[in-house]
Structures are given as structure tokens and as C-alpha cells.
Amino acid sequence: MKAIAISAYGDVDQLHEEELDIPQIANDEVLVKIKATSINPIDWKARMGFLKQMYDWQFPVVLGWDLSGIITQVGKDVKHFKVGDEVFARPDIYEDGTKGTYAEYAAVKEDKLALKPSNVSFEAAAAIPLAGLTAWQVIVDRLKIKKGDKVLIQAGAGGVGIFAIQIAKHLGAYVATTASAKNAEFLTNLGADEVIDYHEHQIGEVLNQYDAVFDTVDDLEAGLAILKPTGKLVTIAGRPTQAQQDAQPSATSWWLQPNGKQLAELGDLVAEGEVKVIIDSTFPLTEDGLRAAHERSQTNHARGKIVINVE
Ligand SMILES: NC(=O)c1ccc[n+]([C@@H]2O[C@H](COP(=O)([O-])OP(=O)(O)OC[C@H]3O[C@@H](n4cnc5c(N)ncnc54)[C@H](OP(=O)(O)O)[C@@H]3O)[C@@H](O)[C@H]2O)c1
Structure with missing residues (x-):
């Protein structure tokens, strides 16, 4: 699958395209074909190496911890989701650094997933989780x-x-x-x-x-x-x-704890129009797209969320 990865900690030029294997899922995970992801300041902080103390990642590392997309495979212990469901999530940050969401597929634990409301776009849904x-x-x-x-x-x-x-x-x-x-x-x-x-x-x-x-x-x-x-x-x-x-x-x-049940409640508020998703800018899942998106986030003046369209 196509992914945007880094092979060393450093500036935006470290972000580059890689061809990686589609992640293998555990029994309590689903495989999501990603439609969109979003940028958070933790992404560029991680790119610069600020999370080194917390995660002993081996390169290449795929950053990104938001997604919306469609389930293409479910683990045998998954109870509440099926192939074809439209979902969104803040996946876990895995010790294996290749499992970020700047990619065409990601594995997500069932308890981190929520069904995407049908009247919320994939772009907006990807901006919500983290x-x-x-x-x-x-x-x-x-x-x-x-x-x-x-x-x-x-x-x-x-x-x-x-x-x-x-x-x-x-x-x-x-x-x-x-x-x-x-x-x-x-x-x-x-x-x-x-x-x-x-x-x-x-x-x-x-x-x-x-x-x-x-x-x-x-x-x-x-x-x-x-x-x-x-x-x-x-x-x-x-x-x-x-x-x-x-x-x-x-x-x-406080450090965010990903939680699919709470995400579903928040998704309901968005679906009802009680909470609006504000998108600052969108970029494609390309080397140039991710570099520009990180630069935008690093200005510290984005208004709302920066979204990456994967398809
Ligand atoms: N602990 C956790 O679990 C967790 C989770 C998420 C985020 N965070 C951290 O929380 C911080 C905010 O995250 P974010 O996603 O909201 O970042 P963000 O989207 O990049 O924030 C950009 C906004 O910050 C405003 N801003 C910049 N400096 C400011 C200041 N001195 N006073 C008031 N507003 C200022 C800007 O407003 P103007 O353009 O109007 O100046 C801009 O709209 C980051 O440090 C992030 O790493 C932590």
C-alpha cells in the first residue's frame, strides 16, 4: 500500500512516499481502507523526535492518528462491526511505528471505532477523533x-x-x-x-x-x-x-485516551448539527501534500483542522 513515512527524525523533507505491506490485523482489530486522515500538532512533534522517550520506533515510521474509511476485514473476536461499515477512529499509537494513518490502510482495535454518521462526510469525520x-x-x-x-x-x-x-x-x-x-x-x-x-x-x-x-x-x-x-x-x-x-x-x-463509545456520542452531536467540524485546509496523500500540511500546522495558526484526502 502507499504510505507517507519518515526514515529519520527531522524537518518536513523527511516525509516521503513508501510502498509498505498492508497491516495484518489481530483478532480484536479491523482493517480500514482509509478515505481521509487529519493532522495534529503531535504529528510534527513526533516527526521531530519529541516522542522518542515514549515509543522505541524503528524506521520507516508512518505518522498520523486520525482516520475515516471503510472496513475491509474483521478479526475473529470483533463483535460490533462488519465488512463495509463506514467508520472513524483515533487508533492506538502502536509500538510498531509503521501503523500510522498517513496510509491507504490501518488496523484499528474495535473499542476505538465508531460508525460514521451517514450525513457526515469522510473528510469531516477524519477531522474529529483526536x-x-x-x-x-x-x-x-x-x-x-x-x-x-x-x-x-x-x-x-x-x-x-x-x-x-x-x-x-x-x-x-x-x-x-x-x-x-x-x-x-x-x-x-x-x-x-x-x-x-x-x-x-x-x-x-x-x-x-x-x-x-x-x-x-x-x-x-x-x-x-x-x-x-x-x-x-x-x-x-x-x-x-x-x-x-x-x-x-x-x-x-491530561493525555487523550482513545474511546470509540465517546467518539460515537460526539459523532451524534455532529450529525445533529450541534457541533460543526471546521476545516482549515485539505491536502492529498502525497509527499508534497503532507509536507505542506505539516508546514501549515507548524504555523500554529490553522483555523480548525487540516485534513488529508487519501482517495
Ligand atoms: N495532551 C493531549 O492529549 C493533546 C491532544 C491534542 C492536542 N494537544 C496539544 O494541544 C495543543 C493545541 O492543539 P490543537 O490541535 O488545538 O493545535 P492547533 O490546531 O495547531 O492550534 C492552532 C491555534 O492555536 C491558536 N494559538 C496559537 N498561539 C496561541 C496563544 N498563545 N493563545 C491563544 N491561541 C493561540 C491559533 O489561533 P490564532 O491564529 O487566532 O492566533 C490557532 O488557531 C498542541 O500543543 C497539541 O500538541 C494535546
Whole structure:
């Protein structure tokens, strides 16, 4: 199968086309013929070697951890999916580094899969899993946002931020977010109650007594300073210091746990129009396409998700 891989850690020029074997599936996995995948900042961080401590990958390494596509094979223990099902997923990050989603096929464990709603395109579905599940797990499970809560969501225009704002609004929260001025109107239309231009203002100049902070930019000091004493902060971009945790024991960091059941719930909200998928740009599954997509993500100013069309 065609895949875009790296043969060493480094810059975007490491991304190149490879012909690899179609993955063999385990009994609890399905094989998905991929229609689309998407870019997340972890992709280029991994390309640069930042995950070396976590995964002892042998080259060539195929990056990418989002997919939508059609099941072409099922393992003998798979109970709830069949050949022909249209699905989407954030697959596991395997120790075998060749199992990423910049490829024509990927193996996915059944418990990470969700059926793609029929009115959601493959392109949109591929943009949801990693960023959407991260937003869901922080807003719903960790911060436990409820009606009337005041929550700050940093980087509202980013892949995670766009989902987090919409999920928090769906739960009835008052949402403040940070963005560049050019994104203010876009984020208000998406549901944000207050947009702070982070180039002009510190959040502490504008906000105080917040119930919750979702930190996506590793600015914990500023986030902690606007919380109520009973408030909670979750970061996906940094780690609270001992002193910060002593002062605010609810301050924690979070690493996404892929989960097919939650993904199906989020897919329902997208199918109902409660949550919109915002696509910044699309590229093809080619060497040039992936290089351009990584460069776009590395600007740190994508608005929503960058999608790769595999077919
Ligand atoms: N722990 C986990 O499980 C997990 C999961 C997903 C993501 N992450 C991490 O979370 C971070 C965000 O991910 P993402 O996918 O949302 O990234 P992204 O899509 O690349 O974010 C881009 C957005 O960030 C905004 N931005 C940049 N600097 C900002 C700042 N100082 N303040 C406010 N907004 C700023 C930009 O808005 P403007 O253009 O308006 O400036 C842009 O829209 C990344 O570091 C990623 O690695 C962690």
C-alpha cells in the first residue's frame, strides 16, 4: 500500500512516499481502507523526535492518528462491526511505528471505532477523533462543565478549541476564549461569549472568578490566576509544577485516551448539527501534500483542522 513515512527524525523533507505491506490485523482489530486522515500538532512533534522517550520506533515510521474509511476485514473476536461499515477512529499509537494513518490502510482495535454518521462526510469525520475526543474528555469528564459554569478555553480557533467551545456551549456554559483578532467574529459565530485577543490583553486583565480553565497553550500561571478557589484547570499542553498543584490541587494535565463509545456520542452531536467540524485546509496523500500540511500546522495558526484526502 502507499504510505507517507519518515526514515529519520527531522524537518518536513523527511516525509516521503513508501510502498509498505498492508497491516495484518489481530483478532480484536479491523482493517480500514482509509478515505481521509487529519493532522495534529503531535504529528510534527513526533516527526521531530519529541516522542522518542515514549515509543522505541524503528524506521520507516508512518505518522498520523486520525482516520475515516471503510472496513475491509474483521478479526475473529470483533463483535460490533462488519465488512463495509463506514467508520472513524483515533487508533492506538502502536509500538510498531509503521501503523500510522498517513496510509491507504490501518488496523484499528474495535473499542476505538465508531460508525460514521451517514450525513457526515469522510473528510469531516477524519477531522474529529483526536481533537474532538480530547475536547470531550477535558470538558465533559475532567472539568465536568455544567449549565452556567464560566469556562476559559485557550486557543479557541485551534483543532481542539473549536470542539471544546461547541461542547461547552452545548452543556450550557458561558465560554471565554483566546484568539488573534482575525478570528474573533468566527469564534463568536461558533458560540463563544467572549473572545480575548491574546496579542493585546493578558487574560487576567479581563477575566476573574472562573469555574474552569482548559489550557491548550501551556500558560498555567495565567489560567490559575483567574480561577475561583473551587475552580479547576486542566492542561493538555504542559504540566503543573509542584507549587502550582499545592496552591490549586485540581490543576492536572491530561493525555487523550482513545474511546470509540465517546467518539460515537460526539459523532451524534455532529450529525445533529450541534457541533460543526471546521476545516482549515485539505491536502492529498502525497509527499508534497503532507509536507505542506505539516508546514501549515507548524504555523500554529490553522483555523480548525487540516485534513488529508487519501482517495
Ligand atoms: N495532551 C493531549 O492529549 C493533546 C491532544 C491534542 C492536542 N494537544 C496539544 O494541544 C495543543 C493545541 O492543539 P490543537 O490541535 O488545538 O493545535 P492547533 O490546531 O495547531 O492550534 C492552532 C491555534 O492555536 C491558536 N494559538 C496559537 N498561539 C496561541 C496563544 N498563545 N493563545 C491563544 N491561541 C493561540 C491559533 O489561533 P490564532 O491564529 O487566532 O492566533 C490557532 O488557531 C498542541 O500543543 C497539541 O500538541 C494535546
